[in-house]
Amino acid sequence: MKSVGRFLTLGAVSVGVIWITSNAPQAQSSITISPPNPTLLVGQTQQLALSGGAIPVGIATGLWHTCTRFSDQSIRCTGRNNQGQIGNNSFDPAHAPVLVLANAASIRAGAEHTCSLMNDGTMQCWGSNYTGQLGDGTIGGFALVPQAVQGISNAISAVTNGYHTCAILSDHTVKCWGRNQQGQVGNGDNTTDVTVPASVLGLGAVADLAAGGYHTCALMPDSTVKCWGRNGRGALGDGTTNDASTPVTVSGMNTASALALGGYHSCALLRNGTVQCWGESDAGQIGTPSLTFSEVPATVDGISGAVGISTGWRHSCAVLSDGTVRCWGQNDFGQLGDGTTTNSGTPVAVRGIANATAVAAGGFHTCVLTRDASVQCWGENDFGEFGDGTVNNSLSAVTMTGTGMTWVSNSPGVASVSSSGLVTAVSRGVATITGTDSFGNSGTAAVTVRQMLSLAALRQGDGTGTVTSNPAGITCGSACSASFISDSQVVMSATAGVDSNFIGWTGCDSVSGSTCTVSMTNPRSVTAIFMLKRFKLTAAKTGIGKGTVTSTPSGVNCGTACSADFVINTTVILKATPALGSVFTGWTGCDVVNNDTCTVNMRAARSVTADFLGIPLD
Numbered sequence: 001m002k003s004v005g006r007f008l009t010l011g012a013v014s015v016g017v018i019w020i021t022s023n024a025p026q027a028q029s030s031i032t033i034s035p036p037n038p039t040l041l042v043g044q045t046q047q048l049a050l051s052g053g054a055i056p057v058g059i060a061t062g063l064w065h066t067c068t069r070f071s072d073q074s075i076r077c078t079g080r081n082n083q084g085q086i087g088n089n090s091f092d093p094a095h096a097p098v099l100v101l102a103n104a105a106s107i108r109a110g111a112e113h114t115c116s117l118m119n120d121g122t123m124q125c126w127g128s129n130y131t132g133q134l135g136d137g138t139i140g141g142f143a144l145v146p147q148a149v150q151g152i153s154n155a156i157s158a159v160t161n162g163y164h165t166c167a168i169l170s171d172h173t174v175k176c177w178g179r180n181q182q183g184q185v186g187n188g189d190n191t192t193d194v195t196v197p198a199s200v201l202g203l204g205a206v207a208d209l210a211a212g213g214y215h216t217c218a219l220m221p222d223s224t225v226k227c228w229g230r231n232g233r234g235a236l237g238d239g240t241t242n243d244a245s246t247p248v249t250v251s252g253m254n255t256a257s258a259l260a261l262g263g264y265h266s267c268a269l270l271r272n273g274t275v276q277c278w279g280e281s282d283a284g285q286i287g288t289p290s291l292t293f294s295e296v297p298a299t300v301d302g303i304s305g306a307v308g309i310s311t312g313w314r315h316s317c318a319v320l321s322d323g324t325v326r327c328w329g330q331n332d333f334g335q336l337g338d339g340t341t342t343n344s345g346t347p348v349a350v351r352g353i354a355n356a357t358a359v360a361a362g363g364f365h366t367c368v369l370t371r372d373a374s375v376q377c378w379g380e381n382d383f384g385e386f387g388d389g390t391v392n393n394s395l396s397a398v399t400m401t402g403t404g405m406t407w408v409s410n411s412p413g414v415a416s417v418s419s420s421g422l423v424t425a426v427s428r429g430v431a432t433i434t435g436t437d438s439f440g441n442s443g444t445a446a447v448t449v450r451q452m453l454s455l456a457a458l459r460q461g462d463g464t465g466t467v468t469s470n471p472a473g474i475t476c477g478s479a480c481s482a483s484f485i486s487d488s489q490v491v492m493s494a495t496a497g498v499d500s501n502f503i504g505w506t507g508c509d510s511v512s513g514s515t516c517t518v519s520m521t522n523p524r525s526v527t528a529i530f531m532l533k534r535f536k537l538t539a540a541k542t543g544i545g546k547g548t549v550t551s552t553p554s555g556v557n558c559g560t561a562c563s564a565d566f567v568i569n570t571t572v573i574l575k576a577t578p579a580l581g582s583v584f585t586g587w588t589g590c591d592v593v594n595n596d597t598c599t600v601n602m603r604a605a606r607s608v609t610a611d612f613l614g615i616p617l618d
Contacts, residue, residue, distance in 0.1 A: 031443030033435055040425035042451040048421040053441035055373035056403045061362030062109035064383045068097060068375055069107040075100040075116055079385035083112040084144040085127030095384030095391060096401040101146050110160040117158040123149040123167060131163045132195035133178030139195050150196045161211035161261060167197060172205035182214045183245030184229030190245040201246045212261030219259050225250040225268060234295035235266050235279035241295060251296040262311035269309045275300040275318055283314045284345030285329030301346045312361030319359050325350040325368060333364045334395035335379030352397050355420055371420035374404030406436045415447040425449040428486055452483035455490055455518060456525040463500030463530035468493050484520045492516040494528040499568050503529040537572055537600060538563040538607045545582030545612030550575050566602045574598040576610040585611045
């Protein structure tokens, strides 16, 4: 049911009405995997995507607590709860994620409070309200379960950090509330905390917004940045250390694409994948070792290809395009993830993280969301902010309970699958890939693996001709073999050359006229037979005499054989030899006659006649 309730502290007594938030497990929900039936060739890969179920899609970290938004739009939080910041209707810490609310569009965490943008454009906040940061018109005490923010009904983004809260509205203007002793609400005052949302003066429409410990910055549509609030160590980036209760322009910044604000410092991701930071850097958190603070942006050493940034209280992190993470700054609890507790003014690689999609830097811990839908955290865990069921600090990443997908192939010899759902085709066949979330919801995809098999086209006979294939690949003449997808059908077509005839196929599965169909179950070869055209030459004998007719080339030997077939364009010379008592008198039907020889050029069927005359006896 909906979680609504409030505690107010009056002296040492807590009063209020509470509606309990259910922490029941996620109900079964089907998972759809796409593509559902991919076909791959051996050696190819396919990244599977899923919808439905309940997997982490967003993370937020406070000083000592962590909240995760799941794909079912639920929010679950873990960690310190002395101010009610995890929203489980108690002050007891949670060492594993507990359900807070449903139908949430996003999650953000302040130092000791938490807020969520709801799907209807409203906002819900819970936790500490000592500076009015919950936005419900009161100040002081706690909310142990989510409370509606007054006057917010058309928000498109919720922004929290430190002890104040902001919202970007549908017209891209900004309202803020909460602590305002340094002007961080941006309403022109720097002495009075604000209990209901107030417009930021002189700002106009923004592209995005970020809040820090005691200051706020806006990414403007032209990629410049404006900031307001506390500026004692240059966190506003305007070249001064003067606090500002209305926005001032960050010096030299005109290519920003994202912002992240820490306790006393600020960072911007630039369009070229580099990062610039400014403000306090006593622990190295602005990533420029030579500076302990900077009033203007300074480029972070050694960062390129960054796709996301996050800042903790005194440390900073960037996700790179290859899925690795770099962190710099304070490292007392190992929050930089490099296996040490040594501060670093230059970025260090987080050990064991190679598939991160987002990073969230908290007070003294850091978490990432990974491609396998798990949340991994490291650093301080004294209050269970890792959500792994323990309170053990860690110098390396540990997995939050209730996060992550399990991917399994029922036939890894056909198709294997990685922990992030990347399928690799191994051999021919069909494999079923099953993805299961941490709540037992599952879905499947049937992966068909094929391979390329060779098909060779051979030509036999004394004729000429071409062989082509559909699908394309074989054009023989030039290419008499090609590879085709296993189990596909290839149709070969034979075309006889000039002066040749196509005789037939061998090696086919089926033949229809000049076409040959082959099913590529294995490597195959087929043969097309082409023969030169042949014409019959017939030799006739006339007259009362006798004699023989023979041919060169051989074939005609008349009396025995008075006809023979000859290859087109063959020149055949016939010779007439009279028998004893006869004389040869002449030829008819020849191309050329020379005494007893007859020359014939075989371009068609031909007939010639040799005339023999008998000689009278005395």
